[in-house]
Amino acid sequence: MDWDKLRIFHAVADAGSLTHAGDRLNLSQSAVSRQIRGLEESLNATLFHRHARGLILTEQGELLFDATRTMSKRLETASARIRDSEEGVFGELRVTTTTGFGTLWLAPRLAKLYEQYPNLKIDLMLEERVLDLPMREADVAIRMKEPSQADLIRKRLMTVQMRLYASRGYIDKTGWPETIEEISDHRLICQSLRSAQVGSASVLVQKLMTHNPKSLLTVNNYFGVLQGVLQDLGIGVLPDYVTEDFPDLVQVLPNEDTNGVPVYLAYPEELRHSQRVSAFRDFVQDEIITHRKHMKELGKI
Template identity: 80%
Template sequence: MDWDKLRIFHAVADAGSLTHAGDTLHLSQSAVSRQIRALEESLNTTLFHRHARGLILTEQGELLFDATKSMNKRLEAASARIRDSEEEVFGELRVTTTTGFGTLWLAPRLPKLYELYPDLKIDLMLEERVLDLPMREADVAIRMKEPSQADLIRKRLMSVRMRLYASKTYLETNKAPVEISDISDHRLICQSLNSIQVAAGATLLQHLMTYDIPNTFTVNNYFGVLQGVINNIGIGVLPDYLTEDFPDLVRVLPDLESGEVPVFLAYPEELRQSKRISAFRDFVQDEIFTHRRKMREAVEI
């Protein structure tokens, strides 16, 4: 059905007059009449009884008017919510990021976001595959490299480095490596070189593997690597953002680390004015600022 014809039909049914509907729609009476006739022909039915005092809906017209009234109410409600959204934050926000960052850094901080915006609904999609933001597979992404897709607003959030960590319990019963060659005396917990990971992490891992490590435990994401480390399986390759939330981790071979891994937040240009996006972006930036401050303070102690 033609939406424009339905809009004109609704105005005529509401006004009970072609003339009054035309005044409301800023159309001539003849133009309104033509649109109504065309709608009736497309439906193969009569929508109005015409008489000297005006128009009366037929039974079929009443059915259609009930539908257009419902549509009009929903459109008015949506319009009101859109206007309200200029001041309020609510509705669904689809966020995509990697499994490691999403489970280990972002998800534990989301309760604070919900305290600020209790009507916000987060759909958190954790996967290594890069979702297509311009095609609206997600609304906002946090990624470990600058997104290459066009028509995206990008914001660099922070840098991450991959380092070696072990649990305090593990190091109480196993001698900590002093030189990089000592790593061959330990089980290395890491992502498999065949799994998707940032280039800097893969480069560090390839370097470690040149030391003929006889025993490894590989997982396809950093959440699994962390579980291996805190359960004392061995020494793990992990991102440095974990040290704030897992204080029992002890850095091993402190001179060894990967190159910088940039962390970017990105969202489509068309969502520039979205209050949900703005609230989420500002929240993440504030949390990262707090995280950096705590990291600096820990180094100074």
């Protein structure tokens, strides 16, 4: 099968338009159309339905696009490995993690990584959806549970506790709750039970809700929960890694800690020798060691 035709087919399928694909490939629309026609003839199959708004893949086209997408990801991996320098760290590294961890812990520390490797480009993707690392949706993942995908190198980084926090200003106004039953005198700030979150946090929130909080503020990520707590709005359910950077937070009801949540770093086996991945992995591990040491000094672990 002609590689050039497959490359052009992939661009057309991805763009949904002969014109847009031609712009990407620096080819005329007629040249792109001829290549697609030739590919269809060689396969004796129709790959696109043509209509006024663009192109839609046929069933046969979908099968071929799945194959070219896999090929494209593999080529990207090979290209990344070739570009990795033994003497330096540069180029793009796509990192995925949860919105809470990425916003509250990782992003504030990236300045140190860029100081070490100024030519590195980080594409930080913050979402609860687990991206497919073997299919190169990302290069590295930091997740709140052990990855289940095959062919991944995984490293347990740390354990997170979900705890109850309030600001000193809020406690000064309302006083300390001594028992979980006293949550009925306070506003609870937490992630909605409909939001994607770690299981232990959900269990804690459900337990608190049985004691009828006086008021409730739900947010779909921990960054929003943190902002509510910092504004003296109530008692929030938050991961313990936020307290190092926000000394105004105080823990309340310490006996209501949850089970520990494991945090894992993972990347595809084929990126084992990537200098960029190694640099990022070592940076995160060093930052966690520093983080834990500082938390011990503060008496928070």
